[in-house]
Amino acid sequence: MNPSTILADTSTAAPGSVLPDTSAADRAAKRARVLDILAAAGRDSVLLTSQSAVSWYLDGSRVGISLAGDPIAAVLVTAGGDHVATFNNEAERLAAEELPADVTLHEVPWHGSLTDVSAWFGAGVAPAAEAELADALRLARRSLLPGELHRYEALCRDAAEALTEVLTHVTPRTTERDIAASLAGHLVAAGADPLVLLANGASRVAFRHPLPTDAVLGRRAMAVVCARRDGMIANVTRWVRFDGGTPAELDAEARITAVEADIFDATVPGATVAEVLAEIRAAYDRHGFGPDQWRLHHQGGPAGYAGRDPRATDAVTDTVVLNQPFTWNPSGPGVKIEDTVLLEAGGIRPLSLDPHWPATTVNGILRPQTLQL
Structure with a gap:
């Protein structure tokens, strides 16, 4: 694990945290759905970047600052685990208040790119872009847990x-x-x-x-x-x-x-x-x-x-x-x-x-x- 990678700590989540008692079970179900999508598409990973997909997969985490802006986090889903990339000025709040306990958090410079996976994760994966699997991901979130x-x-x-x-x-x-x-x-x-x-x-x-x-x-x-x-x-x-x-x-x-x-x-x-x-x-x-x-x-x-x-x-x-x-x-x-x-x-x-x-x-x-x- 490189110095810019930390584990999300939800043990001190602030009052009003979006993590319900059912979070672990819901998260496992969502991860299983996405892994099934990857298997059907013959891909080893996917990078989620839209507000809809990221907030769904992270079980309601607040990943927006500007209502008109893009999410300040991206999620890399792999067979080995889930990885969240965010900017260095957002990481502390996300780790303390927003993220599920089962993800690994990677910091990117505030002027960097969330979609440059090789820069913050390494060369071990070649993720599908969310757009490639958009229809399947939309269907995966149809039925509420x-x-x-x-x-x-x-x-x-x-x-x-x-x-x-x-x-x-x-x-x-x-x-x-x-x-x-x-x-x-x-x-x-x-x-x-x-x-x-x-x-x-x-x-x-x-x-x-x-x-x-x-x-x-x-x-x-x-x-x-x-x-x-x-x-x-x-x-x-x-x-x-x-x-x-x-x-x-x-x-x-x-x-x-x-x-x-x-x-x-x-x-x-x-x-x-x-x-x-x-x-x-x-x-x-x-x-x-x-x-x-x-x-x-x-x-x-x-x-x-x-x-x-x-x-x-x-x-x-x-x-x-x-x-x-x-x-x-x-x-x-x-x-x-x-x-x-x-x-x-x-x-x-x-x-x-x-x-x-x-x-x-x-x-x-x-x-x-x-x-x-």
């Missing part, structure tokens, strides 16, 4: 509760930026990164990705949260209004919920993501939105360690499996519904519900309604 699911459920609840806390206190004079600022504060206080914060008032309700402005909410509003913690991302949308709603709005809300119910019915083990997307197209037409509504906004897809992992298109032939999370987000003019859910043996179970938010049961599944203030 016990520790992952426990953390994800907690994150989704926290995201939903943040929306409840903020939106129950808004008024027609609240601005969109006020909502975003309050949501950011609640999420950061819960230990989550606010990756996406959207808000629109009545004057901007036509925009489906409404970055917040100084506009006031007026008579109705939408807020969207995409929050990351332990490497996983919860996606939630909520609506609020200050009157009874117009007949057209109430009708559209009921119809978009019916579209979502059809999507949930189509999200079954063995179906492909492309097949679910085909059902989404049919559902829009069936419920009065027309055959082309799906073209006006993406429809969501599998969730977990990416906002969508991947976003649903006709080219995605990944099959649906049990214990896989999804965030479908059907939308129409002035309406949208979105929660992070889990496919279990008994069907779809929403993860991002807050019992304090108004809800109704649709096809046996509790779904959020517009909050009327």
Whole structure:
């Protein structure tokens, strides 16, 4: 072992460390999955470099500094063990607070390269780049393990509760930026990164990705949260209004919920993501939105360690499996519904519900309604 190589020490992990009791078992399962991928590809190792793959493989370790930047760590998976490379100004924190106990940590100069494996590991391996095995790695993280699911459920609840806390206190004079600022504060206080914060008032309700402005909410509003913690991302949308709603709005809300119910019915083990997307197209037409509504906004897809992992298109032939999370987000003019859910043996179970938010049961599944203030 060279002087720049140290063993991660988690014995003094700080309070709030992301290492759950199930970490060892989950880590072993993930390592076995990756070794199977390597064997099938005829490779001896792989270098994981993306936020999704690194945080998944390290069981939720925080490997980002800038939300807009690349991870500050890379993982070399070999038959002989797991090796994490990070910059010298990051190594002490990672070793003390973030890394599983079963990895070897290598320091790279802050001006060096994480992907130059020969410089920090040696010439003993010729790893596959993550991109070469990206599809197989994505499939390997589809089904959540016990520790992952426990953390994800907690994150989704926290995201939903943040929306409840903020939106129950808004008024027609609240601005969109006020909502975003309050949501950011609640999420950061819960230990989550606010990756996406959207808000629109009545004057901007036509925009489906409404970055917040100084506009006031007026008579109705939408807020969207995409929050990351332990490497996983919860996606939630909520609506609020200050009157009874117009007949057209109430009708559209009921119809978009019916579209979502059809999507949930189509999200079954063995179906492909492309097949679910085909059902989404049919559902829009069936419920009065027309055959082309799906073209006006993406429809969501599998969730977990990416906002969508991947976003649903006709080219995605990944099959649906049990214990896989999804965030479908059907939308129409002035309406949208979105929660992070889990496919279990008994069907779809929403993860991002807050019992304090108004809800109704649709096809046996509790779904959020517009909050009327």
